[in-house]
Amino acid sequence: xxxxxxxxPIGLHVANLGDPIERARIGAFVxxxxxxxxxxxxxxxxxxxxxxxQKAHYLVAEKGNGEIVGVMPLTHCKSPLFGSVMASAGFxxxxxxxxxxxxxxxxxxxxxxxxxxxxxxxxxEVRGGPxxxxxxxxxxxxYQGFVRPLAADDEAEMLAIPRKQRAEVRKSxxxxxxxxxGCHLADADEHYAVYAEMVRNxxxxxxxxxxxxxVLREFxxxxxxxIVRHRGVAVSSVLSLYWNGTVYPYWGGGTAAxxxxxxxxxxxxxxMRHARERGCTRFDFGxxxxxxxxxxxxxTWGFEPEPLTYYERIAGGGKARDASPLNPKYRLQIAVWxxxxxxxxxxxxxxISKGLG
Numbered sequence: 001x002x003x004x005x006x007x008x009p010i011g012l013h014v015a016n017l018g019d020p021i022e023r024a025r026i027g028a029f030v031x032x033x034x035x036x037x038x039x040x041x042x043x044x045x046x047x048x049x050x051x052x053x054q055k056a057h058y059l060v061a062e063k064g065n066g067e068i069v070g071v072m073p074l075t076h077c078k079s080p081l082f083g084s085v086m087a088s089a090g091f092x093x094x095x096x097x098x099x100x101x102x103x104x105x106x107x108x109x110x111x112x113x114x115x116x117x118x119x120x121x122x123x124x125e126v127r128g129g130p131x132x133x134x135x136x137x138x139x140x141x142x143y144q145g146f147v148r149p150l151a152a153d154d155e156a157e158m159l160a161i162p163r164k165q166r167a168e169v170r171k172s173x174x175x176x177x178x179x180x181x182g183c184h185l186a187d188a189d190e191h192y193a194v195y196a197e198m199v200r201n202x203x204x205x206x207x208x209x210x211x212x213x214x215v216l217r218e219f220x221x222x223x224x225x226x227i228v229r230h231r232g233v234a235v236s237s238v239l240s241l242y243w244n245g246t247v248y249p250y251w252g253g254g255t256a257a258x259x260x261x262x263x264x265x266x267x268x269x270x271x272m273r274h275a276r277e278r279g280c281t282r283f284d285f286g287x288x289x290x291x292x293x294x295x296x297x298x299x300t301w302g303f304e305p306e307p308l309t310y311y312e313r314i315a316g317g318g319k320a321r322d323a324s325p326l327n328p329k330y331r332l333q334i335a336v337w338x339x340x341x342x343x344x345x346x347x348x349x350x351x352i353s354k355g356l357g
Contacts (some may be wrong), residue, residue: 009063013059039073040095047214048090048212057235059112064069071108085357086124087124090125095127095311096129096311127311139310139311144290147284148160161301164300172265175262177228190225192212195252195258195344201338206353207251210313228270230257230261237254247284249268253266
């Protein structure tokens, strides 16, 4: 009887994301892996680093012959307000370890935590993927994801939307709204103005403008902006990613003028049509915190929530980071932020938000 084959040793290195050949190798692995997401792509890590100034550390596990067997995108997020945290993937709703074997998972998990400790991170957050190890806490209650197939055409899509929300979409079609898609500088400027006003109204700081422009730059034809205008003025917009047949409306929303016009409803219905025309078959409505208004809104579109599994590990003597706007200790700050002049919120917001990760 032959002796069992021993597992091949796995090597690990930090990827040089400036090397187009290495980026292409990693991209091919992510593309072919059934659990790959846009947040695992080198493009995401690069855009976050350039857009927010937070250092990317992209780990690659491979066999002796150079075959990639696992990757883990990491972003070291440093903030004077929220401390130092290692996130996988930074500024993404997904990410985590992407690997072909338990051995590769272990190698990546141990290396990522060693790096976090070396850089003085008080904690580490891993958003999805397999459990990194027994030392990690599991969180399944905080966030929900919303994904469903796209229908075959507009009529079928309308019927897939529950009755009450369907009525809102039909109302939106009756307003004098212009819908356009693009990825040029002018589109990015309009989108940022809409998004910045929306988050100010919610009491949260806006991300740096460069984060949006770098995501558009790095993803190229795999990203665009859909804008809804009323009388020539943008009232709703969404920046979306397109990956392996799925559309990800990632940063979107509307101004105060959007609500009576049902512009957000029109925006998402039009995005479903646009995504079908691009060959997409799934619509990933992103994550929302459990029990919140955004989660309820996504349910009205016929999306069933699925709990998202995240992991966290705390350094000795440290404590978990909680930068959520639902944290009661931020209630006063949120109330004050809602009252800030938009120009001031847009100037101060990026200095705060770039440390959130």
